[in-house]
Amino acid sequence: MDQFMERAVELATENVRDGGEPFGAVLVKNDKQVTEGVNELHSRFDITAHAEIQAMRKAQKMMHSHVLQGYTMYASGEPCPMCLTAMYFAGIETIYYCATSEDAVDAGLGKAKNIYEELQKSKDGRSIEMIHMPLKDAQEDPMQLWKERS
Numbered sequence: 559m560d561q562f563m564e565r566a567v568e569l570a571t572e573n574v575r576d577g578g579e580p581f582g583a584v585l586v587k588n589d590k591q592v593t594e595g596v597n598e599l600h601s602r603f604d605i606t607a608h609a610e611i612q613a614m615r616k617a618q619k620m621m622h623s624h625v626l627q628g629y630t631m632y633a634s635g636e637p638c639p640m641c642l643t644a645m646y647f648a649g650i651e652t653i654y655y656c657a658t659s660e661d662a663v664d665a666g667l668g669k670a671k672n673i674y675e676e677l678q679k680s681k682d683g684r685s686i687e688m689i690h691m692p693l694k695d696a697q698e699d700p701m702q703l704w705k706e707r708s
C-alpha cells in the first residue's frame with residue numbers, strides 16, 4: 559500500500575520542518591489508515607514519543623484496548639528496539655519501513671542501531687548495569703498473587 563508509506567514519509571519530512579526528527583508512522587487496519595504519528599521528542603519531554611508509539615497510543619486510546627492485532631505499521635524509518643518491542647506487545651504482525659537503520663546512522667541518528675547491538679550482548683556486557691534483587695521474605699510476592707488470581 560504505497561499511499562500509507564508515502565504519508566509516513568511525508569509526515570517525517572514535515573516533522574523535520576517543524577524542528578523534529580525525521581520519523582513518521584501510519585497505522586493501518588483493513589487497508590484503512592487508523593492513526594498516524596510523528597517523533598515528538600522535541601515538543602514533549604518524553605523519550606517514548608517516537609512516531610510508531612504515538613500512532614499506537616492514539617489507536618489504543620480510540621479502541622480502549624492495548625491489543626492491536628491485525629494492524630499494520632508503516633514507518634518512515636526502520637523501528638528502533640523500543641518501538642519494535644511495543645509492536646510485539648501490541649500484537650502487530652507486519653511492519654513496512656522505508657529508511658534503514660544504516661540510513662539513520664548516515665544521518666547522525668545512530669542510537670537505535672547501537673541499542674540493537676547492545677541487546678545482542680549478555681547482561682554483564684551491556685552499558686546499563688542490571689542488578690538482581692530477590693524478594694525479601696517478609697514482603698508479599700506480587701508474582702505469586704498474580705498466579706493465584708489467574
Ligand SMILES: [Zn+2]
Nearest residue numbers: 608638640641
Ligand atoms: Zn522508536
